[in-house]
Amino acid sequence: MVLTPEPNPSPEGDRVASPRQGAGFFRRLFRHRLALLGFMVLAMMVLASVFAPLITHQSPTEPNLFQTLLPPSGQHWLGTDELGRDVFTRLLYGGRVSFIVGVASTAIATTMGTVYGAVSGFFGGWTDRLMMRFVDLILSFPAIFLLLVVLNLLGGQASVLVMVLYLGFFGWGGLARIVRSQVLSLKHQEFVEAARALGSGRMRLLFRHVLPGAMAPVWVSAAFGIGGNMLAEASLDFLGFGLSPAIPSWGNMLSSAQNYIVTNPIMILAPGLTITIAVVAINFVGDGLRDALDPRSTAGMQRIG
Amino acid sequence: MSRYILQRVLEALPLLLLITIVTYFLMNLAPGGPLAVYLHNPKVTPATLHRLSIQLGLNQPWYARYFSWLWALLHGNWGYSYFSGQSVISLIGQRLPNTLILMGSSFLIALVIGIPLGVYVATHQYSFQDHAFSFLSFFAWAMPSFFFGLLLQTLFAVKLGWFPVSGMYSVYAPPSLIELLWHLVLPATVLGLGSLAGWSRYMRSGILEVIRQDYVRTARAKGLNERTVIWKHAFKNALLPIVTILGLDLPGFFGGAVITEEIFAWPGMGRLFLSALNNRDYPVEMAGLLISAVLLVVGNLLADLAYSFLDPRIQYR
Numbered sequence: 001m002v003l004t005p006e007p008n009p010s011p012e013g014d015r016v017a018s019p020r021q022g023a024g025f026f027r028r029l030f031r032h033r034l035a036l037l038g039f040m041v042l043a044m045m046v047l048a049s050v051f052a053p054l055i056t057h058q059s060p061t062e063p064n065l066f067q068t069l070l071p072p073s074g075q076h077w078l079g080t081d082e083l084g085r086d087v088f089t090r091l092l093y094g095g096r097v098s099f100i101v102g103v104a105s106t107a108i109a110t111t112m113g114t115v116y117g118a119v120s121g122f123f124g125g126w127t128d129r130l131m132m133r134f135v136d137l138i139l140s141f142p143a144i145f146l147l148l149v150v151l152n153l154l155g156g157q158a159s160v161l162v163m164v165l166y167l168g169f170f171g172w173g174g175l176a177r178i179v180r181s182q183v184l185s186l187k188h189q190e191f192v193e194a195a196r197a198l199g200s201g202r203m204r205l206l207f208r209h210v211l212p213g214a215m216a217p218v219w220v221s222a223a224f225g226i227g228g229n230m231l232a233e234a235s236l237d238f239l240g241f242g243l244s245p246a247i248p249s250w251g252n253m254l255s256s257a258q259n260y261i262v263t264n265p266i267m268i269l270a271p272g273l274t275i276t277i278a279v280v281a282i283n284f285v286g287d288g289l290r291d292a293l294d295p296r297s298t299a300g301m302q303r304i305g
Numbered sequence: 306m307s308r309y310i311l312q313r314v315l316e317a318l319p320l321l322l323l324i325t326i327v328t329y330f331l332m333n334l335a336p337g338g339p340l341a342v343y344l345h346n347p348k349v350t351p352a353t354l355h356r357l358s359i360q361l362g363l364n365q366p367w368y369a370r371y372f373s374w375l376w377a378l379l380h381g382n383w384g385y386s387y388f389s390g391q392s393v394i395s396l397i398g399q400r401l402p403n404t405l406i407l408m409g410s411s412f413l414i415a416l417v418i419g420i421p422l423g424v425y426v427a428t429h430q431y432s433f434q435d436h437a438f439s440f441l442s443f444f445a446w447a448m449p450s451f452f453f454g455l456l457l458q459t460l461f462a463v464k465l466g467w468f469p470v471s472g473m474y475s476v477y478a479p480p481s482l483i484e485l486l487w488h489l490v491l492p493a494t495v496l497g498l499g500s501l502a503g504w505s506r507y508m509r510s511g512i513l514e515v516i517r518q519d520y521v522r523t524a525r526a527k528g529l530n531e532r533t534v535i536w537k538h539a540f541k542n543a544l545l546p547i548v549t550i551l552g553l554d555l556p557g558f559f560g561g562a563v564i565t566e567e568i569f570a571w572p573g574m575g576r577l578f579l580s581a582l583n584n585r586d587y588p589v590e591m592a593g594l595l596i597s598a599v600l601l602v603v604g605n606l607l608a609d610l611a612y613s614f615l616d617p618r619i620q621y622r
Contacts, residue, residue, distance in 0.1 A: 137323070145560070145594050146328065231449050239564065272448075276452070280444055
């Protein structure tokens with residue numbers, strides 16, 4: 001996560017992780033050529049979305065009914081959609097939505113899962129047993145069905161914030177289990193005993209000494225989580241249970257383009273390939289992170305859609 | 306063994322109960338309610354609406370309805386659809402087999418292609434095929450399934466006409482196995498692709514890890530040919546961790562089926578569930594949720610059982 005220009009999802013995690021890893025970490029990560037490629041592609045996409053108003057002067061939402069479904073041209077690089085909006089412009093602004101949803105929901109899930117798993121594993125005993133039972137419970141809910149029931153309360157008119165919260169609060173159980181088992185294996189090691197003997201309090205022991213050693217799978221699962229949540233959001237848009245159609249997101253673009261797939265295929269190919277490339281790039285970075293930090297881990301992407 | 310299964314099932318029951326309570330509460334919060342479809346129909350008078358709401362029990366609070374739903378369920382009655390009046394169990398009887406056919410075939414496609422593919426690329430590590438596979442599997446994993454589905458549908462059904470666009474049987478031909486298989490190709494491919502990519506990657510890394518171990522070296526040293534070493538000695542042990550993943554992915558197929566069925570108009574549980582959500586058809590919604598929750602529990606249990614079956618060191622009591 002140190003890698004993406006987006007806001008850092010877990011400030012305390014960053015503080016404890018960076019001094020240990022330092023420059024060698026980046027060297028190892030970027031020795032992984034695909035990770036470097038993925039990182040560059042992502043950086044380009046994120047910059048293009050952030051600076052969208054400088055790249056294009058057209059509106060992503062303003063309909064123009066005199067020029068609907070135009071083919072690609074000098075003025076409209078990827079043509080226009082059924083309401084006459086410039087597809088390229090919508091793609092740039094849609095990137096904002098997709099990246100914000102992916103990163104912010106993963107930030108919530110990662111922070112919750114890490115803190116929860118760490119506390120559960122570190123305190124042990126009854127606390128642990130109760131807390132893990134709760135995780136079993138969360139993981140036993142059939143995710144997409146429950147998500148659909150919850151989103152149905154909004155009738156397919158969710159705001160970005162609501163989508164972020166939903167995906168965030170549904171996605172932390174698996175990570176909590178991983179972090180817990182890491183903490184369990186670390187907490188009885190000598191360096192922790194030493195710190196305890198020197199008089200560190202419990203919270204300091206956990207967050208300063210134990211947790212930093214348990215962070216490797218956290219970064220890996222966060223990287224894969226961003227891609228997974230971007231896909232989940234797009235799938236929910238497609239099913240009509242996602243963001244309000246007024247929001248220019250890649251999922252909404254795909255959803256409305258399906259009616260024009262034969263007559264105007266560029267409308268669906270543009271957002272479809274863009275989201276695929278973005279998620280591939282994220283997973284390349286995730287793969288590189290795993291090789292650099294945690295080669296034995298099996299943490300991977302969770303797919304809903 | 307049977308005691309262990311029984312214990313797991315008993316453990317799952319309170320969980321299932323809780324799931325039903327929470328979801329019943331949540332779906333009752335959805336705006337509109339089951340009778341909203343009739344509100345703009347001039348033929349439906351307020352008196353009729355009132356009678357309907359009494360008939361369906363909608364004038365009672367949600368918990369009262371929940372308990373009568375649960376009570377009926379415990380007596381084997383899944384209730385009746387608010388929308389069509391059909392009994393939920395007959396709806397499930399029509400739809401669930403179709404979803405199971407779709408899930409089963411895509412599971413099979415992913416397994417039969419994915420596992421040998423993983424072994425193949427592992428035994429050809431760093432070859433061109435290996436790199437091409439890695440690259441493609443990343444794309445297969447990352448492509449939204451509905452985008453992939455729409456592309457396949459447009460290309461192979463609409464443009465080329467090789468496969469039917471949607472549905473399970475043609476309207477103009479009598480239902481037959483050939484018809485069914487022909488209609489299955491595209492949706493099963495779409496539903497299976499992600500798992501195919503995932504499982505073959507797991508298999509690849511599993512084999513790579515195993516063939517570096519001593520017993521594989523011993524097998525080679527005693528002069529066994531490479532085929533036997535890989536398929537008889539390495540394969541079995543590399544398969545172990547995959548089996549857990551297969552079980553854990555099972556509910557994912559059910560979830561993915563919602564999207565696949567929507568694209569290909571496959572008459573299964575997923576489409577039933579989506580239309581039930583839109584119609585606020587609570588009894589049907591509950592059935593969909595309950596079945597997916599049961600599937601999740603069964604999937605987890607199967608994964609654990611298969612694991613202990615394949616690895617005699619692990620015993621469940």
